[in-house]
Amino acid sequence: MNTVVLTKGVPDFREGQVSFDEDGHLERGETPTVMNPNDEHALEAALQTKVRRGGTVSVMSMGPPGYGDVLREAMESVYADDLYLLSDREMAAADTWATAITIATALGKMEPSPDLVFAGFKTADGETGHTGPQTCWAYGMPIVTHVVSMEVDPDAERLRAKRLVEGDIEEIETVETTLPAFVVADPEFEPSYRRAEHRLRHKDLREETRERAGEHEEHLTVWDHADLNLDPDYIGLDGSPTVVSSVDPIPKAPAERDATMVDPESDEEMAAVVDEMAPLAGGE
Amino acid sequence: MTERERYEAVVVGAGPGGAAAAAALARNGVETLVLERGVETGSKNVSGGLLYAEASAPYAIDDLFPEFREAAAERPVTDYYLHNLAGDRVKTFDITDLHEHDTEWSDAVLRRKMDSWLAERVHELTRETGGGLLTGVRVNGLLREDGEIVGVTCDELDPIEADFVVAADGVNSELARDAGLMDWEEPEEWFQGVKAVVDMPEGAVDDRFDLDDGEGEAHLFSGDLFEGVRGGGFLYTNEDTLSIGTVFHLDSLVAEEAEPHELLDALLTHPLLARWLDDGYEELEYAAKLVPDSKKVAHPSPHRGRLALVGDAAGQMQAQGPIIKGMNHAVTAGALAAEAFVEARSRSDPDAAGALYERKLREEGVMEKLRPRRYRAVRTLAEHDPVTDVLDAVLDSPVGRFGVRALGDDLERLYGSPFLSMMVPDTRTPYVTLPTVIAEELGDPVETKNGVTPPDLADRIGSLTYDVDVGNPHIELVDDAVGASGDAVTACPVSARDFGGGCYREETVRTNGEERRVVSLDTQPCVECGTCAVVADTDWEHPRGGKGVEFRQG
Ligand SMILES: Cc1cc2nc3c(=O)[nH]c(=O)nc-3n(C[C@H](O)[C@H](O)[C@H](O)COP(=O)(O)OP(=O)(O)OC[C@H]3O[C@@H](n4cnc5c(N)ncnc54)[C@H](O)[C@@H]3O)c2cc1C
Ligand code: SF4
Numbered sequence: 001m002n003t004v005v006l007t008k009g010v011p012d013f014r015e016g017q018v019s020f021d022e023d024g025h026l027e028r029g030e031t032p033t034v035m036n037p038n039d040e041h042a043l044e045a046a047l048q049t050k051v052r053r054g055g056t057v058s059v060m061s062m063g064p065p066g067y068g069d070v071l072r073e074a075m076e077s078v079y080a081d082d083l084y085l086l087s088d089r090e091m092a093a094a095d096t097w098a099t100a101i102t103i104a105t106a107l108g109k110m111e112p113s114p115d116l117v118f119a120g121f122k123t124a125d126g127e128t129g130h131t132g133p134q135t136c137w138a139y140g141m142p143i144v145t146h147v148v149s150m151e152v153d154p155d156a157e158r159l160r161a162k163r164l165v166e167g168d169i170e171e172i173e174t175v176e177t178t179l180p181a182f183v184v185a186d187p188e189f190e191p192s193y194r195r196a197e198h199r200l201r202h203k204d205l206r207e208e209t210r211e212r213a214g215e216h217e218e219h220l221t222v223w224d225h226a227d228l229n230l231d232p233d234y235i236g237l238d239g240s241p242t243v244v245s246s247v248d249p250i251p252k253a254p255a256e257r258d259a260t261m262v263d264p265e266s267d268e269e270m271a272a273v274v275d276e277m278a279p280l281a282g283g284e
Numbered sequence: 285m286t287e288r289e290r291y292e293a294v295v296v297g298a299g300p301g302g303a304a305a306a307a308a309l310a311r312n313g314v315e316t317l318v319l320e321r322g323v324e325t326g327s328k329n330v331s332g333g334l335l336y337a338e339a340s341a342p343y344a345i346d347d348l349f350p351e352f353r354e355a356a357a358e359r360p361v362t363d364y365y366l367h368n369l370a371g372d373r374v375k376t377f378d379i380t381d382l383h384e385h386d387t388e389w390s391d392a393v394l395r396r397k398m399d400s401w402l403a404e405r406v407h408e409l410t411r412e413t414g415g416g417l418l419t420g421v422r423v424n425g426l427l428r429e430d431g432e433i434v435g436v437t438c439d440e441l442d443p444i445e446a447d448f449v450v451a452a453d454g455v456n457s458e459l460a461r462d463a464g465l466m467d468w469e470e471p472e473e474w475f476q477g478v479k480a481v482v483d484m485p486e487g488a489v490d491d492r493f494d495l496d497d498g499e500g501e502a503h504l505f506s507g508d509l510f511e512g513v514r515g516g517g518f519l520y521t522n523e524d525t526l527s528i529g530t531v532f533h534l535d536s537l538v539a540e541e542a543e544p545h546e547l548l549d550a551l552l553t554h555p556l557l558a559r560w561l562d563d564g565y566e567e568l569e570y571a572a573k574l575v576p577d578s579k580k581v582a583h584p585s586p587h588r589g590r591l592a593l594v595g596d597a598a599g600q601m602q603a604q605g606p607i608i609k610g611m612n613h614a615v616t617a618g619a620l621a622a623e624a625f626v627e628a629r630s631r632s633d634p635d636a637a638g639a640l641y642e643r644k645l646r647e648e649g650v651m652e653k654l655r656p657r658r659y660r661a662v663r664t665l666a667e668h669d670p671v672t673d674v675l676d677a678v679l680d681s682p683v684g685r686f687g688v689r690a691l692g693d694d695l696e697r698l699y700g701s702p703f704l705s706m707m708v709p710d711t712r713t714p715y716v717t718l719p720t721v722i723a724e725e726l727g728d729p730v731e732t733k734n735g736v737t738p739p740d741l742a743d744r745i746g747s748l749t750y751d752v753d754v755g756n757p758h759i760e761l762v763d764d765a766v767g768a769s770g771d772a773v774t775a776c777p778v779s780a781r782d783f784g785g786g787c788y789r790e791e792t793v794r795t796n797g798e799e800r801r802v803v804s805l806d807t808q809p810c811v812e813c814g815t816c817a818v819v820a821d822t823d824w825e826h827p828r829g830g831k832g833v834e835f836r837q838g
Contacts, residue, residue, distance in 0.1 A: 194442045195289055196317055200416040203407075 001055030001154050002112050005046045005078060006103060006119040006135075009033040009063050009070040035070045038120035041185035043078040045150060046118045048191040050079070051201050053154055058110070062086040062094070062102055065222075072216045079205040083216060084110075088224035090232040095242035098235045100134030105228045107139055116152065116159070117182045121145070132184050142177045145184040149192065152179070164188055291317040291415050293625060294436055294446040296423045296459060298325045299395075300335075300345065301595025301614030302452030303402040306417070307348045308622030309450075310409035314629070317446075318406055318417040319438065323751070323830040325419055326399030328812065329454070329838045330479055330571040332518055332527060333395060334361055334502060336612040337388040342648045343619035344388065344612065349405055356401040357391035358522035359489075359500030366606060366699060369507030370723035372555050372730050377696040383502070383607065385702040392500055392520040392527065393611075394481065395838025420830035423453065426462045426591065433463070433589040439828045447634045448625045449591045452618060455574045456814035457597035458825060463588045466581065466599065468817045468824070471535035475515065475575040475603070476815055478544045478777050479529030480552070480738075481522075481837040483566040489521050492560045504606045507719040509550045513542045514715040516606060517551040519560070525568065525837070526560070528552060531575060531608060533710065537775055538819055544572065544777040549738045555730040563735030569837040570744035572777035574814035575610065576601045578654035579663075579710070586645075587638030592621045602654050605705025613650065620644040666709035676717045688718075688725045695722060742785050745778055745809045753831040757807040759816065760823040766790060769803040769820035776816055778809045785809065788816065 011018060011031040019030035043059075050057045059074040061067050064087060071083040086106050094102065107114055117139075119132045136143040144150075150161040157179045164186050165171045193199050212219060225232055233239060262269045295306045298320040309316040322328040335357065337344035346352045353360075364383035368375040383390065407417040420440065427435035427443045435445035436459075451459035455474075460466035484492075493501050505517035515532030530548050537544065551557065552565070576582075581599030586592065594600070595614025602609040624641035628634050645651045665671065678684045688695065698704060708714045739747075761769055772788040773779055779786030787810050793800050803820070811833050817824035826832070 194440070195286075196291075196319075196416075196418060196421075196441055196444060197289060199418050199421075199441075200411070203416065203418070204411075 001049060001053040001116065001152065002058075002114050003046045003049055003055065003116040003118060004058045004060055004107060004110065004114045005039070005042050005074065005080070006117065006131075007039040007042070007059055007061050007070065007074050008036045009061065009067045010036045033066065033070060035073050036120055038122055038187060039074070040077065040120070041187055041189040042118040042120040042183075043074060044191045045147065045183060045185045045189055046116070047078045047202075048193070049116060049150075049152060051193065051198050051205065053152055055115075056081040058082040058084060058114075060084040060086070060103065060106060062091060062099060064092075068217065068220065071220065072213060075216050075219070076209060076213045079209040081219070083220040085220060085222045086228070087222055090225045090236045093237035093240070094235060095240035096130035096134055097241055098239040099131050100138050101239065102228065102230065102235050103131070103135050104138035105230055106223060107135075109223070109228060113180070115154070115157075115179045117141075117180070119182070119184050121184055121186055132182060136182045139182075141180045141182055143182040143184065144175055144177060146186040147183050148172065148186050148188045149190060150183065154179075159183070288443060288445055290435075290445040291315050292446065292629075293317070293415075293448040293450065294319065294444055295450040295452055296436060297321075297451070297453035297597070298403050298406060298417060299329055299399060299452060299454055299595065299614060300402070300611045301454075301597070301618040302450065303399070303406050304343065304345065304348050304615040304618030305450045305452055305594055305622045306406045306618075307409050308343075308619045309625065310406075310413050310415070312622070312626040313413060314448075314622075314626060315414045316410045317415040317444065318410055319421045319423050319436070320403070320417065320419045321422040321826060321829045323420055323834055324396075324400055325403035325417070326396040326838055327834045327836075328832075329395040329399055330477065330573045330835060331393070331395055331611060331838070332477065332479065332520060332529060332531075332608055333393045333611060334390050334520060334608070335393050335398075336390045336609055338612055339386050339388050340649060341612065341616045343616045345615045348615070348619060349402060352402075353389070353391055356398045357393050359392050359495075360498065361390045361392060361502045361520070362499045364502045366504045366506070367556060368719035368722040368727060369505060369509050369554065369556065370720045370727065371508065373723045373727035374556050374730050375723045375727035377699050379504075379606070379696075379700045382605070382700040382702055382705060392502075392522050394522060394525070394527070396836055399838070422826055422829040423459065424825070426459060433591050447590060447629070448637055450618070450621055451591060451593045451597045452595050452614070453597050455576055455596040455601075456817055456824070456826070457593065459591065460583075460593050460597050463591055465583055465586065465588060465593060466597070468814070471538055471818055472533070473577055473580045473599075474534040474818055475531050475577060476534050476537055476544060476572065476775070476777070476813065477529060477531045477575045478548050478570075478572040479527060480548060480570055481568045482526040482528055482561070483568050484524055484526060485564070486524065489524060489526070493521055495521065505551060505554070505556070506606070506715055507723050508716065509554055510547050510716075511540055511542050511550075512712070512716055513537055513540045513547060514710070514712060516715065519557075531603075533577075534574070534775070534815065534818060538771045541774045543774055543780050545570070545741050545744065545780065552736050552738050553734050555732055555734050557736065558730075558732040558734040561734070561736050563737070565736040565738065567739055567744070567747075569835060570739075570748070571835055571838065572811050572813040572815075574818070575608070577710075578602045578613075579656070579659050582651070582654035584651065584655070585642050587641055589638070590635065592624070592638050592641050594618045594621050600650070600654055604653075604702075605708045607705070613654065616648070616650055617645065620648065620650070662709050667711055672711040672713055675711075675713045679713065679717050679721050685721060685725050688721050692726065695726075741778065741780055741783055745785060748809075748811070749834040749836065750808070751831050751834065752808050753827050756828070757805075758825045758827040758832065759805065759807050759810065761803065761805045761821070762823055763821035764802040764804065766801050766803055769816075769822070772816040772820040773803065775819050777813055778811055788820070
């Protein structure tokens, strides 16, 4: 079973980490890059497959060379065997379409070819949820989204998954598909290890990875557009059909108390304030 | 459906008993799975703890784990004292001879460090057989087929089959209970141990006890400081900490309605301890656990079908007079059980393992230590209230006191007698009356002031680590009447009268205009000592794997 997990570095949106400029635009340079939080579920799903069915796990990301740390983090949590970084200037500023083309091409170049590709649900910065489906379309494999639990049968080359369907009420739907397949793990994904042998294997992998992660660069393959035989016109900014019409600043969190702006120069407004406060001054 | 998992042997619990069994099984090529409920091995365990290697025992821990002493133990005990206390009068006996009798070595240990070290070795050994050690897994019962035991069931895993199941799950063994081999009914059959690990400034252990490299001390305390509760206190030196605690008969604790933490405080604040403790007293951990009294509960036939009980699970915890020996017997029994299975398997009769184990316990002399015949003789004679009353009265009378004075230092020799220590009756006389009289007649007053202020119960609970299984309490009150469960309010080491932050408390409820006093339970601060399994009417289980209290010292 050869699996690939797609992961992305995103700005660390946690309080105290993220910086915005005066206009409310994200300051990328000031904000540390971390693994997209939702990707953790994809990593867990991939790890579960490796523990139960053996094989290898590769982690793939597209981004600047600095993403090495994100990949290392991913390696440690999924006990990955190999890391792939798709990185060069031509790929930069890609929209989901151009990203999908690039990733699908890289998946096609992998040897042996992947049986399962995992991705997390939406990235924390783009929030589109498009990259996964577009990659599948470009690669030509079925996609199963919102997966909360799964089991593969490598002999029958089939995947059986439970997916969370949100409607008026939440439902769990069981689906089956052939391999290779693309799995988008839902944030509700729960790995399950109910056999001792699986937990023991998990423990073995942790030991092995501890050594590997120390020298993760030796397990890292970097591919640029030439390695992937991609025409720069079809990737990166040039290959992105998406037009960004405008960017709204992230709204500030509402204050706990209601505030009314008052112009101190305006007698009328100041008089209103005095009226409002007068009863309080009287001790009420 | 996938096939059931199966191992040749499953060992439940990775204390000294389980570690020994698993290592011995694995060394003989038996595919062995070890299941431990703690988040890390050792995180659930508490002992005093002096670990003995007995010369007469067929297995000691360093036979099975050669680097044990170097890597996992604290200091060896090179001097052993017993202090008889009455008020501020103290008469000290040197009982190093008793301590050294049949002893190859004896080290103080802290269980988190010891057990987690053992677990790593055990995992390496068992992994080679195709098994291994898993933490965070609680075994919740025996797997049966047609009434026969064929394996175990767990909270976290699907049922597992095995040819041999070793229950090394300690005191309050759920497996022993499930098999009908042990019950948790009689307070007379148990001790309650309570312990504080005390931080010492750098070099203070060496300075204050006047110790050199490779030296350590043990001190025991008995007399009138524990409100008449039968039992005593201990102090052992670790590398940079002290283990100070108490061990009391549970029935006596209940009868006197004593608060365990207050008895510990009585020891900590006794003038004698000012020698070693000052007002900079800093407690690292407060912990408690039940301790079986082998004289009463060591199961003479600790097996059923494919199941064998070892260590505390089988009640194999020997109180040899004032010296407490549980860990060493757990090690011996674990290794003997493993030996029995290996032999039975080689004769293609694995089901004979249990009977063979029982025979080994007898032939190797383990059973005689646990349930000495001599004690049984003394017990029938001496453990009657009228006899105790007479003995106490005589001791306390001018005649008795004259006797004590006349014996003087010969008493030290008598106390140091291994022969007599096997027979000490379980009454007030040896625990309270005799030491008090000895201190009064022969002791000298201690002048020093003790400046220790022990933390209160709320602080002690507050500094423990818990991973509470919210909404899934592991103990449930079956009968909340004060008559049925009220004893737990005082006996629970993390509860007390007039303390709202503990597990048990008494409350008044009004129903239909009637007022009723009831007991209520909140398991959040529970340290899983097992006391209320015996003294209250409860449905008592251990928490799920990894949940509940986590001891860092033990
Ligand atoms: C205060 C105190 C002082 C003591 N002093 C001494 C002393 O000085 N010297 C001495 O030799 N002995 C002493 N003892 C006794 C000694 O601690 C025990 O006899 C000894 O630990 C028994 O070892 P064991 O392996 O049988 O059980 P334990 O050490 O209790 O190990 C049992 C293991 O099983 C695990 N377990 C339990 N239930 C389950 C389950 N359902 N599923 C999975 N795992 C489970 C537990 O987490 C634990 O790791 C003292 C005890 C106390 C409380
Ligand atoms: S609730 Fe019971 S098991 Fe828990 S600490 Fe109190 S007496 Fe011990």
